Amino acid sequence: MLSLTALLIGVMVLSSCIGAVEISVPELLSILANRTGLSDVANFRPQQAAVLLNIRLPRVFLGVLIGAGLGISGAAIQGLFRNPLAEPGLIGISSGATLFAVLMIVLEVGVFKSLSGVMGFYALSLAAFTGACITTGIVYRLSVRNGKTVITTLLLSGIAINALAGAFTGLLTYMATDEQLRTITFWSLGSLGGASWATVTGLLPFILIPLAGLPFLAKSLNALALGDAEALHMGIDVIMIKRIIILLATMAVGASVAVAGIIGFIGLIVPHILRMTFTADHRLVVPGSAILGAALLSLADLVARTIVVPAELPIGILTALIGTPVFLYIIITERNKNKI
């Protein structure tokens, strides 16, 4: 856990420093010390400070928040469905969030306008969260029979709901104006490019609540891994716990999608890396996934914005490029294990 935190801090420092405007580590510390009033000395150029504080830091924090949110919800969802291949994207959370977010972008009139007026950046997050809740709720309902989640039904209904949400999203895209279209397309590829302190603070509660809550459910997730009945025999209110987990995971993923679009595979591979290298104990996997997810996404974002300078690669493409081979590797090892 300590080494994971060290990794995260390292990545955060690294991505704060690297970019079009170079900032060295001493300069970074100097800027931070100067701005927080710890030191009067200014060993940096004003331009560096402006870039760091207004562009780079919000982006780093956004990456950390979203990575942590995706990682921890991935771990929770896999535990809940008792399946290491479950992922927020596969069971409809992301597509539901997308649908509602696009709905908000396209039907920007009326309710959403007034909603935005009152809640600003929270509005889109809230809409995405609502959408995510609806689709996840449907998929979950369909896949539970006699209190047990049937994995095949789960994946199939996930596919069906994804297709349906995708169709509606397509319909909305068809109706969209050119400007809206640009927003939708770029947003659906996933990007942290829109980072500002406003988006960071808008996202903060949606991530912090799951981050604070889910680690306390780690013991219950372990028990759930043995089966619903077994967890019940161990004194766990299974139905309540499941609802809370779905709610918290959907909250984090829904809000992340609203801010940064669909960033796949973080939620899938991060818990896996932890399980394969350390243990399957959710007391480590759940908080560990938050930290590792944050580190990985920040790193991916660093690569995404520096690899094709001066342009920027959408981060969703990058995580999918790295994530898909890992996903296949997992499937193959699972298959080989089952053969024995």
Add this chain to the structure above:
Amino acid sequence: MIIAHELSYHAGKKELLHRLSFEAKAGEMLAILGANGAGKSTLMKLLCREISPSHGHIIFRERNLQQYKLPELAKQRAVLSQQNTISISFIVTELVMMGRYPHFDQFPGERDIEVVRQVMEETGITALAGRDYNTLSGGEQQRVQLARVLAQIYDTPDACLFLDEPTNGLDLLYQQQMMELARRLANKGYCVICILHDINFASRFADKILMLKDGKKVAIGTPLEVINHENIYETFNIQVKLMECEGYDCPLVIPAMIQNNL
């Protein structure tokens, strides 16, 4: 210890259990016998509060079972199920430690670690401690699960232990070990309630046998009282031979050839 009073259970229109009454005491082992679909598993689920009865009630330790809070109940009764597959790989000690979950908040105390060590010794799985559960054989997995279940009620010497076909899928030696362990636990003061398929195991190890047929009670009593041609035919619809065997009080049951069937 546990008293079932006029228990009925309906699933849809079908009545799976019909007005069942019996009692099991602490220090006693009760075996439940019956053909497939006789309602054994349903009865077990009712007794460990996985489902609630349609009629009747269950008194567990002088209180209505439904009044218990789940964590409270978890310290007083544990259940060993038949199905023990896990899709996420846990290390054996982690899994046994899960039995202690009702006893600690976030991290196990010294007592929990000590209990886990003891139950692993008692069930003979100390050597498997660091293994991945999913790489174990069926018999080993069963013993790991048993260790977990024992850890859960280790501090309550008169707790209730439910075993659902504990010998299922085990070889001869493990079957015998499992039944002897269950017997020892009953002797220690646990109330052991056990679904069995093997009549001879039931008659050798149990203090009382409950025979079920289509959700109704055929007989209940000591093995000597209930193991006879009539009850077995009534329960299983098969003729048997009873053979006196040296060293056993109760006659061995051997199924007769089925004629004119099939």
